Amino acid sequence: EKDGYESFMEKEINEQPHAVADTLLGRSDANGKLTLDELRIDPEELAKITKIIVLACGTSAYAGQVAKYAIEHWCRIPVEVELSHEFRYRDPIVDPSTLIVSISQSGETMDTLMAVRYAKEQGAKTLSICNTNGSTIPRESDAVLYTHAGPEIAVASTKAFLAQITATYLLGLYLAQIRGNLFSGEIKDILADLGDIPAKIQDVLDRSEQIKELARSMSDAESVLFLGRHVGFPVAMEGALKLKELAYIHAEGFAAGELKHGPIALIDEGKPVFVVVPSPRGRHSMHSKVVSNIQEVRARGAKTLVIAEENDEAVKQFAEWVFYVPETKTLLMPLLATVPLQIFACELARQKGYDVDQPRNLAKSVTVE
Numbered sequence: 025e026k027d028g029y030e031s032f033m034e035k036e037i038n039e040q041p042h043a044v045a046d047t048l049l050g051r052s053d054a055n056g057k058l059t060l061d062e063l064r065i066d067p068e069e070l071a072k073i074t075k076i077i078v079l080a081c082g083t084s085a086y087a088g089q090v091a092k093y094a095i096e097h098w099c100r101i102p103v104e105v106e107l108s109h110e111f112r113y114r115d116p117i118v119d120p121s122t123l124i125v126s127i128s129q130s131g132e133t134m135d136t137l138m139a140v141r142y143a144k145e146q147g148a149k150t151l152s153i154c155n156t157n158g159s160t161i162p163r164e165s166d167a168v169l170y171t172h173a174g175p176e177i178a179v180a181s182t183k184a185f186l187a188q189i190t191a192t193y194l195l196g197l198y199l200a201q202i203r204g205n206l207f208s209g210e211i212k213d214i215l216a217d218l219g220d221i222p223a224k225i226q227d228v229l230d231r232s233e234q235i236k237e238l239a240r241s242m243s244d245a246e247s248v249l250f251l252g253r254h255v256g257f258p259v260a261m262e263g264a265l266k267l268k269e270l271a272y273i274h275a276e277g278f279a280a281g282e283l284k285h286g287p288i289a290l291i292d293e294g295k296p297v298f299v300v301v302p303s304p305r306g307r308h309s310m311h312s313k314v315v316s317n318i319q320e321v322r323a324r325g326a327k328t329l330v331i332a333e334e335n336d337e338a339v340k341q342f343a344e345w346v347f348y349v350p351e352t353k354t355l356l357m358p359l360l361a362t363v364p365l366q367i368f369a370c371e372l373a374r375q376k377g378y379d380v381d382q383p384r385n386l387a388k389s390v391t392v393e
């Protein structure tokens with residue numbers, strides 16, 4: 025059942041082109057019109073919402089953070105992202121014009137379920153993004169948008185994460201469509217780029233040996249830092265989480281802009297730092313700021329490991345190692361840039377002889393608060 029892979033984790037990393045493609049399948053027509061009738065919420069009601077709060081834990085919460093950038097940009101609705109267990113205990117402001125979007129692979133995470141129940145009691149509408157048919161959170165929500173990643177067996181999430189990001193993008197585009205925030209041509213264009221993502225993930229997977237080689241050379245790393253900006257920030261957080269979960273190595277993700285406000289003190293000779301670089305074709309100032317961050321940590325002795333968009337020549341001279349991902353829209357980059365970080369963590373853990381499918385102390389679905 026591992027399809028010839030040594031672990032479910034490797035199998036699931038390699039299934040990601042399908043996870044994204046299957047999540048997109050059948051949800052828009054040839055004219056780029058989204059057809060999310062399955063949502064079961066009256067589009068007129070949805071058009072009236074004034075705020076979105078995304079609730080999730082772990083990797084699913086990072087999918088929520090990615091979603092915030094896209095949904096606010098496309099729909100001009102304020103989006104808050106909060107860990108489910110924090111939300112309920114701080115007297116949050118929730119009312120009938122708030123849409124709660126919960127994200128959960130299992131649909132059984134108790135922290136998220138309790139947060140959704142609480143929000144419902146406050147009168148909010150609840151929408152579940154979930155990978156498990158008929159599980160508790162979607163059953164208790166007003167609406168559901170399933171991710172079609174297929175069963176995820178490895179405890180640490182990989183393919184469900186990419187499917188979750190894909191589903192939040194579909195939701196964002198759907199909201200933009202019913203609220204008239206984007207022209208239909210713009211939506212069609214973004215959907216076409218999303219449609220190209222599975223083949224681009226495959227391209228990354230086809231070059232995984234380059235990442236595995238790096239991982240094998242780093243098995244005695246004691247601490248690894250990850251920097252990213254904009255949507256690259258949650259990607260950095262997820263890269264760090266994967267390394268903690270699988271390889272039991274201290275890892276932290278930071279917003280690249282925060283570097284000079286503290287984390288730069290951690291940099292010393294040989295410290296490995298992954299930097300997720302935004303596209304140079306996007307906002308120029310953002311790209312150049314992140315390239316400066318690479319220079320800053322490099323000047324202090326860091327081993328700079330860069331994930332950049334193909335043809336980004338500017339990063340080369342400051343990087344010890346570069347992995348290029350195919351070109352795509354800035355907002356879609358997490359669907360590509362996360363993959364090398366998953367492969368890195370998985371290979372490093374394998375090299376150390378750890379069980380990548382069942383890391384110590386972790387459970388696939390945490391059904392206690």
Ligand code: BG6
Nearest residue numbers: 082083084128129130133180181
């Ligand atoms: C953790 C899992 O316990 O729960 C993570 O080990 C997962 O991989 C997190 O991201 C949230 O789970 P779910 O099912 O709500 O997405």
